[in-house]
Amino acid sequence: MTTIIAAIIMVIDHVGCLLFPDVLWLRMIGRLSFPLFAYGIARGVAHTSNFGKYFLRILIAAVISQPIYSMVFGAGYGGNPLFTLAWGALVLFLWQKEHTATKLLALALMCVSVWVNISYGWYGVCTIFVFGIYKMRKDICFIGQALLQVLYIWQVGAMIQVLSLLAFPLAAIEKRILFPKYFFYVFYPVHLLAIWAIGQSML
Numbered sequence: 362m363t364t365i366i367a368a369i370i371m372v373i374d375h376v377g378c379l380l381f382p383d384v385l386w387l388r389m390i391g392r393l394s395f396p397l398f399a400y401g402i403a404r405g406v407a408h409t410s411n412f413g414k415y416f417l418r419i420l421i422a423a424v425i426s427q428p429i430y431s432m433v434f435g436a437g438y439g440g441n442p443l444f445t446l447a448w449g450a451l452v453l454f455l456w457q458k459e460h461t462a463t464k465l466l467a468l469a470l471m472c473v474s475v476w477v478n479i480s481y482g483w484y485g486v487c488t489i490f491v492f493g494i495y496k497m498r499k500d501i502c503f504i505g506q507a508l509l510q511v512l513y514i515w516q517v518g519a520m521i522q523v524l525s526l527l528a529f530p531l532a533a534i535e536k537r538i539l540f541p542k543y544f545f546y547v548f549y550p551v552h553l554l555a556i557w558a559i560g561q562s563m564l
Contacts, residue, residue: 362534367397372552379560382477393528400532402446406453415502419447422546429550433557439478498547503529505509
């Protein structure tokens, strides 16, 4: 259910960004989308029986989506958010292993994300990482998310991003609605293409 809400909010955000850039409230609502996807990835890492296949699905979807993402937003935007979700999933998976070497690799990948040009960058990767402890310690998770907002706002100067904390209660929705396994991987590039096409028809 959380992923469905995230997808709906994402559409609202992209409609605001691409079709109605002067309508601020659409972008404000949109700030809730990425944290909910990040939570979904954290839960996916926790419950998948085959992380390799799970990670590969996200990565393939990211690669397929990139040409559309670059066409819609411009090449300067770097890698699309699916790359960030894949990166964050890998960091969280490695961190949850018992071996010190894998934990150090997870920390290294987290640090490297600071210099990688992907959507949300280190902030996105760390958001997934912090959501990894949601089920065990919601209070610590919330504090961690709040600190991430402060650091991210300090870096990019986008005060609107603090609204993403409002997504935190939505992560508690546990109702499951079954969709085809690959639905959301296909939905991302298709919805971008559809909104872009509508925008072109409005010119």
